[in-house]
Amino acid sequence: xxxxxxxxxxxxxLVSADAKRTQAFYQDVLGLSLVKDTVNFDDPNTxxxxxxxxxxxxxxxxxxxxxxxxxxxxxxxxxxxxxxxxTASYETLLKWKRYLTDRDIHVSGPMPRGYFTxxxxxxxxxxxxxxxxxxxxxxxxxxxxxxxxxxxxxNLSQLPDGRDAAFINAxxxxxxxxxxxxxxxxxxxxxxTGMTDDINRASDFYHEALGLSLIKQSINQxxxxxxxWFWANYDGTRVLxxxxxxxxxxxxxxxxxxxxxxxxxxxxxxAKDSAEQLTWQEHLRSMGLDVSDVMDRKYFTSxxxxxxxxxxxxxxxxxPGFAVDENAGSLQGNQIPLPLSTTTQEHHxxxxxxxxxx
Ligand SMILES: [Fe+2]
Ligand SMILES: [Fe+2]
Numbered sequence: 001x002x003x004x005x006x007x008x009x010x011x012x013x014l015v016s017a018d019a020k021r022t023q024a025f026y027q028d029v030l031g032l033s034l035v036k037d038t039v040n041f042d043d044p045n046t047x048x049x050x051x052x053x054x055x056x057x058x059x060x061x062x063x064x065x066x067x068x069x070x071x072x073x074x075x076x077x078x079x080x081x082x083x084x085x086x087t088a089s090y091e092t093l094l095k096w097k098r099y100l101t102d103r104d105i106h107v108s109g110p111m112p113r114g115y116f117t118x119x120x121x122x123x124x125x126x127x128x129x130x131x132x133x134x135x136x137x138x139x140x141x142x143x144x145x146x147x148x149x150x151x152x153x154x155n156l157s158q159l160p161d162g163r164d165a166a167f168i169n170a171x172x173x174x175x176x177x178x179x180x181x182x183x184x185x186x187x188x189x190x191x192x193t194g195m196t197d198d199i200n201r202a203s204d205f206y207h208e209a210l211g212l213s214l215i216k217q218s219i220n221q222x223x224x225x226x227x228x229w230f231w232a233n234y235d236g237t238r239v240l241x242x243x244x245x246x247x248x249x250x251x252x253x254x255x256x257x258x259x260x261x262x263x264x265x266x267x268x269x270x271a272k273d274s275a276e277q278l279t280w281q282e283h284l285r286s287m288g289l290d291v292s293d294v295m296d297r298k299y300f301t302s303x304x305x306x307x308x309x310x311x312x313x314x315x316x317x318x319x320p321g322f323a324v325d326e327n328a329g330s331l332q333g334n335q336i337p338l339p340l341s342t343t344t345q346e347h348h349x350x351x352x353x354x355x356x357x358x
Contacts, residue, residue, distance in 0.1 A: 005211030008243030010268040010316040011061035017261045019066040031180040056322035059242030060188035077197045078310030079257020080264035084130035086190035098173035126262035132190040148214035191244035199249035268314035
């Protein structure tokens with residue numbers, strides 16, 4: 001059987017303590033569309049909000065479970081450190097800095113990362129968010145045909161000892177930016193960064209399990225003692241957008257992540273259709289992984305499994321999509337469908353193993 005290669009991210013699901021506050025932030029402040037306002041099909045008393053592009057395309061979707069009385073989680077090994085959303089250019093990045101800081105949101109950056117330039121801030125629950133420029137891209141420091149083959153050390157100006165912190169802090173857009181201009185729009189997931197305590201094992205896993213290729217071996221530019229590796233859908237000529245999964249290489253003495261408010265619950269990758277999803281399921285089971293049955297999520301179907309570090313991963317189909325219960329041109333996110341049946345024994349078994357899903 002040929003190992004499938006995922007086209008990249010389908011969605012990321014985070015945990016919020018307050019759906020209204022989360023909606024105000026992601027829709028009103030960050031300008032994402034509310035694609036769907038529904039419930040967690042595994043736990044119909046829990047709200048599930050989907051944000052993304054107007055049409056709700058895979059790779060743009062950021063979703064939230066609302067756990068109003070949930071305790072805060074903690075990032076660590078087996079968890080996700082931050083979610084990066086993409087903006088077009090350095091100029092639009094500076095506009096985002098001015099726009100956010102004028103709203104009293106603390107922003108660090110613009111940080112020169114080489115492959116892109118980044119801003120960092122937190123959402124109302126404490127999740128670390130990044131806005132990163134689309135370019136110049138991963139061929140910044142090595143040929144496009146040789147990405148990931150050798151350790152690439154950042155320039156001194158990208159590292160804490162060489163960075164001009166005063167200049168970075170002072171750099172912003174010179175004029176007030178009261179609204180999100182069209183050119184600023186956040187066009188989906190740029191990358192997602194998690195933590196592992198065995199980066200070689202993780203590299204083997206993401207290649208074997210998801211078909212992702214190692215595209216960058218470098219160090220964490222904020223913690224140069226630590227490795228930072230990147231994987232993506234890469235064919236030697238290009239890196240597919242919305243497919244960059246990156247990991248900080250921590251050590252086993254670092255704490256494990258803990259699920260909860262302000263943390264990522266799971267990361268979903270794409271299968272283009274149900275037949276490909278079944279191929280994944282067979283492939284992942286052949287690796288000895290505990291893989292869930294196919295679950296009907298109405299807008300897509302899903303299988304779940306865990307990475308060796310503990311990250312909960314999902315493979316979700318592109319279809320049928322979010323127009324299945326609304327008109328495609330008018331996704332308002334205001335329809336709460338009835339929960340699907342949650343009565344099968346298999347389902348309950350998987351809920352025990354994986355927690356509340358979708
Ligand atoms: Fe990042
Ligand atoms: Fe999901």
